[in-house]
Amino acid sequence: MKKQNKIYFDNSATTQIDKEVLKEMIPYFNLQFGNASSIHEFGQKAEAGVLNAKYIISKFLNCKPNEIIFTSGATESNNTILQGVFSDFKGHLITTMFEHPCVLETAKYLSRRGVDVTFIAPEKNGIIDPQKIFRAIKENTRLISIMYANNEVGTVSNIAHIGKKLAEINEKRTNKILFHSDAVQACYFRDMDVKKLRADFVSISSHKIYGPKGVGAFFMSERAKLSPLMYGGQQEYGIRPGTYNVPAIVGFGKAIQLISSKDHKKIIEKMKKIRDYIIKEALKIKGVSLNGDKDKRLENNINLLFENVEGESLLLKLDLCGVACSTGSACASGSLSASHALLSMGIKPENAHGSLRISLGKYNTMEEAKKFVMILKKSVIQLRKFSPFK
Ligand SMILES: Cc1ncc(COP(=O)(O)O)c(C=O)c1O
Structure with missing residues (x-):
């Protein structure tokens, strides 16, 4: 592809x-x-x-x-x-x-x-x-x-x-x-x-x-x-x-x-490696935690909570840097509402707003993951500088 x-x-x-x-x-x-x-x-x-x-x-x-x-x-x-x-x-x-x-x-x-x-x-x-x-x-x-x-x-x-x-x-x-x-x-x-x-x-x-x-x-x-x-x-x-x-x-x-093809298992293993690498690196950033169970989760899913960061701002910043992710929030009738899924798990609205979903696919590579982690770290630092939550 x-x-x-x-x-x-x-x-x-x-x-x-x-x-x-x-x-x-x-x-x-x-x-x-x-x-x-x-x-x-x-x-x-x-x-x-x-x-x-x-x-x-x-x-x-x-x-x-x-x-x-x-x-x-x-x-x-x-x-x-x-x-x-x-x-x-x-x-x-x-x-x-x-x-x-x-x-x-x-x-x-x-x-x-x-x-x-x-x-x-x-x-x-x-x-x-x-x-x-x-x-x-x-x-x-x-x-x-x-x-x-x-x-x-x-x-x-x-x-x-x-x-x-x-x-x-x-x-x-x-x-x-x-x-x-x-x-x-x-x-x-x-x-x-x-x-x-x-x-x-x-x-x-x-x-x-x-x-x-x-x-x-x-x-x-x-x-x-x-x-x-x-x-x-x-x-x-x-x-x-x-x-x-x-x-x-x-x-x-x-x-x-x-x-059902024979290389499917390898594809999943590769995604899991990339997922675990991103989680490990992202958790090194101060005020970052993982939403959802660490083990009982899909091999392609990373959902991170960033304290003192607005999820949509992070999403847009990443987009400008060439990375497409998604937030847990949905834009409904002009107002941003926190994700119902995160709220139902007992996550506070302000934290649900600061969450980001990174979902991997079979065409993603470890090189992309490394580049992403660098971009993510920089973006979070920059956004926190101007954060109203400080
Ligand atoms: C869990 C789940 N159910 C249903 C849907 C809806 O699927 P479709 O886009 O095929 O209507 C989605 C799409 O995001 C989904 O993730």
């Missing part, structure tokens, strides 16, 4: 498409351009691309191809699952306070419409305590939705353990509780075998794993039931109607296939 001069450390936001993925997609724009639902040859060739991608993804998740539903991304997957299970706005939902907004805001919407929602707070280290989930279960609980890895602090919860315990609880219940995990950030790094996770729904997204944007999927176990969000054709068993985005689906399949 062609390297740019700039350092891209925002891979949790999106990744650069892999050239092998791009190559696989191109024929589906101009040669196999048919509508995958048409029965003529053009349609059949496009459909073959969709089915092949579905087959690859089902192998990866260890499920049947007909348990995969293609969508436009994880936002749509998560909305379809949550709104689909609670289409009658009845019953109880358990989720966490630090889910991605596409789960959190959907849960809040359902709550406004009458669904009883319990939001579990993560522990200080950004891990969900499974006991808190089990204690929250009620007679009318219908769905538990817990993210696999957090997108801001990269902390990884033990989804397989939660799934196993929930299966035991379900054995004693007539009204079974469905289990969903938003696995968007974990997909590249963790075991995605849905049988081991004991999940009924698992959401994944292509653009976080070196695939194209605008395509995602979710696993839906055969026992799970959903009302569709949209009505139309019979694509995806009527759960997600609409003409297939064939090039994107083909690219998504290739991106998943690359995760």
Whole structure:
């Protein structure tokens, strides 16, 4: 992949498409351009691309191809699952306070419409305590939705353990509780075998794993039931109607296939080395600490708290120096609000504002990390000189 001069450390936001993925997609724009639902040859060739991608993804998740539903991304997957299970706005939902907004805001919407929602707070280290989930279960609980890895602090919860315990609880219940995990950030790094996770729904997204944007999927176990969000054709068993985005689906399949390639382990090891180097060097700066558990975190995630530094100022300064990171803050309607994920972990608002996410990708190098550390150290010193917090 062609390297740019700039350092891209925002891979949790999106990744650069892999050239092998791009190559696989191109024929589906101009040669196999048919509508995958048409029965003529053009349609059949496009459909073959969709089915092949579905087959690859089902192998990866260890499920049947007909348990995969293609969508436009994880936002749509998560909305379809949550709104689909609670289409009658009845019953109880358990989720966490630090889910991605596409789960959190959907849960809040359902709550406004009458669904009883319990939001579990993560522990200080950004891990969900499974006991808190089990204690929250009620007679009318219908769905538990817990993210696999957090997108801001990269902390990884033990989804397989939660799934196993929930299966035991379900054995004693007539009204079974469905289990969903938003696995968007974990997909590249963790075991995605849905049988081991004991999940009924698992959401994944292509653009976080070196695939194209605008395509995602979710696993839906055969026992799970959903009302569709949209009505139309019979694509995806009527759960997600609409003409297939064939090039994107083909690219998504290739991106998943690359995760199973033999050099994947080495890629993760390289990221871990770079991550640990940056953490070690950054913690040498006075007033810097790591947000989220040191060990139970993704190999590509570094989330640093800088005392007496404004996160957005640091982000902009780094951008001027050619480094792209992100803050834990979201810019909402002109006012900067502190990250809900960091706040839910008990981090004070002023510290949440001073946090920076560095998310590594497979194209990053140790040279970039060394350059970044130098830039970071200088930037923090300069910003603190003019800090109003002093
Ligand atoms: C954990 C998590 N869930 C869901 C999403 C939404 O994914 P998409 O961009 O495919 O809608 C993201 C994207 O940042 C994410 O990190």
